[in-house]
Amino acid sequence: MLEIKHLCASVDGKPILKRLTLSVEKGQIHAIMGPNGAGKSTLAKILAGHPAYEVTSGEVWFKGQDLLEMSPEERAHAGLFMSFQYPLEIAGVTNRQFLEAALKAQKKEGEIEKKMAALQIPLEFLDRNINEGFSGGEKKRNEILQMALFNPDLAILDETDSGLDIDAIRIVAKGVNEMRGKENALLIITHYQRLLDYIRPDFVHVLADGKIARTGGPELALELEAKGYA
Amino acid sequence: MLEPLWADLLDPKDPLIALRQKGWDRFTEIGLPRPKQEAFQYLSKKLVFPKRAERKKGAVKPVEGLVFIDGFFEESPVSLLPPPLVCLPLEKAIRSYGLFLQSRLAKTLNEEIDPFAALNGAFQGGGAFLYLPPKCKAALHLVQRFTSEEMTNPRLHIYLGRGSQLHLTQISEGKSGFCNTVLDFVLDEGAQLLFCDRGEGHFQAIRSTLKRDSKFKAILLGDNTRTSIKVQLAEENSETELLGLACLKGNTESHIHATVEHIAPHTRSRQHFKSVLKGQSRFSFEGKIHVRPAAQKTEAYQLNNNLLLSDEATAHAKPNLEIFADDVKASHGATVGQLDEEQLFYFRSRGVSLEQAKEWLIAGFCKEILDHAR
Numbered sequence: 100m101l102e103i104k105h106l107c108a109s110v111d112g113k114p115i116l117k118r119l120t121l122s123v124e125k126g127q128i129h130a131i132m133g134p135n136g137a138g139k140s141t142l143a144k145i146l147a148g149h150p151a152y153e154v155t156s157g158e159v160w161f162k163g164q165d166l167l168e169m170s171p172e173e174r175a176h177a178g179l180f181m182s183f184q185y186p187l188e189i190a191g192v193t194n195r196q197f198l199e200a201a202l203k204a205q206k207k208e209g210e211i212e213k214k215m216a217a218l219q220i221p222l223e224f225l226d227r228n229i230n231e232g233f234s235g236g237e238k239k240r241n242e243i244l245q246m247a248l249f250n251p252d253l254a255i256l257d258e259t260d261s262g263l264d265i266d267a268i269r270i271v272a273k274g275v276n277e278m279r280g281k282e283n284a285l286l287i288i289t290h291y292q293r294l295l296d297y298i299r300p301d302f303v304h305v306l307a308d309g310k311i312a313r314t315g316g317p318e319l320a321l322e323l324e325a326k327g328y329a
Numbered sequence: 330m331l332e333p334l335w336a337d338l339l340d341p342k343d344p345l346i347a348l349r350q351k352g353w354d355r356f357t358e359i360g361l362p363r364p365k366q367e368a369f370q371y372l373s374k375k376l377v378f379p380k381r382a383e384r385k386k387g388a389v390k391p392v393e394g395l396v397f398i399d400g401f402f403e404e405s406p407v408s409l410l411p412p413p414l415v416c417l418p419l420e421k422a423i424r425s426y427g428l429f430l431q432s433r434l435a436k437t438l439n440e441e442i443d444p445f446a447a448l449n450g451a452f453q454g455g456g457a458f459l460y461l462p463p464k465c466k467a468a469l470h471l472v473q474r475f476t477s478e479e480m481t482n483p484r485l486h487i488y489l490g491r492g493s494q495l496h497l498t499q500i501s502e503g504k505s506g507f508c509n510t511v512l513d514f515v516l517d518e519g520a521q522l523l524f525c526d527r528g529e530g531h532f533q534a535i536r537s538t539l540k541r542d543s544k545f546k547a548i549l550l551g552d553n554t555r556t557s558i559k560v561q562l563a564e565e566n567s568e569t570e571l572l573g574l575a576c577l578k579g580n581t582e583s584h585i586h587a588t589v590e591h592i593a594p595h596t597r598s599r600q601h602f603k604s605v606l607k608g609q610s611r612f613s614f615e616g617k618i619h620v621r622p623a624a625q626k627t628e629a630y631q632l633n634n635n636l637l638l639s640d641e642a643t644a645h646a647k648p649n650l651e652i653f654a655d656d657v658k659a660s661h662g663a664t665v666g667q668l669d670e671e672q673l674f675y676f677r678s679r680g681v682s683l684e685q686a687k688e689w690l691i692a693g694f695c696k697e698i699l700d701h702a703r
Contacts, residue, residue, distance in 0.1 A: 147678045150670065175680035187675045191693020201679040228693075245679060 106157035117309035178252035272297030352450020394470030400454030400481030422458035456484035478506025577610030
């Protein structure tokens with residue numbers, strides 16, 4: 100589903116990713132862990148197509164298509180989703196307008212209100228501006244709501260657990276687990292192991308200094324939690 | 330270039346001749362904007378004054394509201410007003426409301442420092458005076474109809490009696506070659522005025538004097554080259570809110586020159602002007618808050634936000650505070666920016682097109698002002 104080959108990228112001329120290689124097959128859950136500044140969020144943003152990040156070399160293939168040639172909206176249409184670490188507040192557009200337009204743009208149909216109920220998001224949030232006045236946890240749940248609605252082939256969760264209390268993590272994890280299936284894949288970027296107690300990964304990778312330094316099974320996450328990244 | 334036009338206008342039988350002469354004298358004292366004159370520095374330097382429009386003869390279909398044709402007020406039955414409202418041509422009103430009007434006209438012309446407002450005094454078409462009796466409530470359209478591209482100088486004085494309320498919306502029909510409007514308001518105690526400008530023109534001067542407990546709110550959404558707006562908060566607990574939005578493209582320009590004078594204590598003002606600029610368009614905002622020594626407990630705020638959507642568009646912001654009282658809350662600020670890249674990316678990452686994302690962000694930027702005009 101996703102093939103990253105020798106990916107090098109920089110931000111403001113500073114190299115962040117250094118020949119990163121990673122392969123994700125459908126049905127799999129991969130977790131990427133690593134110390135702050137290792138390049139985890141950079142990887143997520145490059146996969147989603149953020150214009151501020153410059154890919155200097157390497158290839159990324161998504162479902163047989165050259166991902167790096169696609170605009171952010173084309174990537175979304177192709178079935179890629181990234182949950183933002185810091186979801187933005189946007190004035191002047193309501194959540195409802197936004198969700199309906201995004202569904203239409205992706206040629207998908209979704210039961211917004213039903214999914215909201217499952218994620219325990221109050222219905223009145225639909226008529227509020229995007230994320231405006233939402234708590235940190237509510238913003239993250241709103242991201243998971245979008246993931247649930249768009250039902251992407253590949254979802255990238257960028258630090259979705261940061262700032263969430265344990266109840267919110269459970270709700271988010273439930274949403275993620277309901278979505279997982281044989282046809283889609285998940286890339287979880289996280290600094291802490293605790294989200295992985297609720298969403299069990301098939302593979303855990305350690306990202307350090309811009310490349311994958313180690314790969315293992317779920318037990319690697321526990322080891323990192325106990326011993327640290329050093 | 331205006332002298333021959335003025336000479337043509339002189340007619341001893343004209344009932345407004347004395348007023349015109351005062352306007353012309355004031356205009357010649359002030360003079361047209363000079364190069365580098367601060368108040369006009371962002372305005373295109375080339376001014377073309379077409380021939381002055383004459384009153385058009387012929388039948389006109391009645392319209393609800395106040396109707397000006399090429400700068401000449403059309404009396405009832407063309408201007409249909411709900412009873413008990415009566416709007417009179419200035420020359421008749423000077424007879425009926427002489428005491429008030431003579432002193433107001435003299436005051437506004439003597440204090441005027443804007444050459445175009447003074448020029449309107451001289452070149453005005455047929456001006457008008459509307460009196461709102463105490464406690465009267467009305468919503469009216471002010472219709473500026475242009476039948477030619479000649480120079481038009483509409484002039485309207487409005488007196489809002491005690492506790493009266495007026496919602497006035499200015500619109501225009503046809504295309505003007507050069508329109509130079511003066512709108513003058515006096516708000517008696519407790520009166521409230523909401524003025525919404527959706528018209529097209531070139532120069533426009535809005536003058537307003539507020540008595541105790543009155544409120545003047547203006548929302549400028551029209552298409553004018555330059556609007557000069559001045560509000561005097563002359564008595565306690567009077568309040569003004571001045572808002573505006575200019576969406577410009579191509580080679581167009583729009584300039585706002587706003588002055589609020591806090592004369593009495595416990596007065597409040599808020600100014601918020603925004604612009605969205607495409608192409609080679611140009612916008613400027615110069616706002617002045619003047620707080621006199623007696624105006625303690627003044628609250629005055631001023632904000633200007635500009636959204637630049639093209640490398641060739643320009644925005645100038647110049648807030649001024651002149652505060653001579655010591656117990657005052659005042660602030661001013663200005664921003665010039667572009668669409669937020671992160672917000673655009675957020676939308677696009679959800680499959681929304683760049684075009685739609687931009688449209689949403691621009692609409693969101695404008696909404697804060699437009700919501701006031703709903």
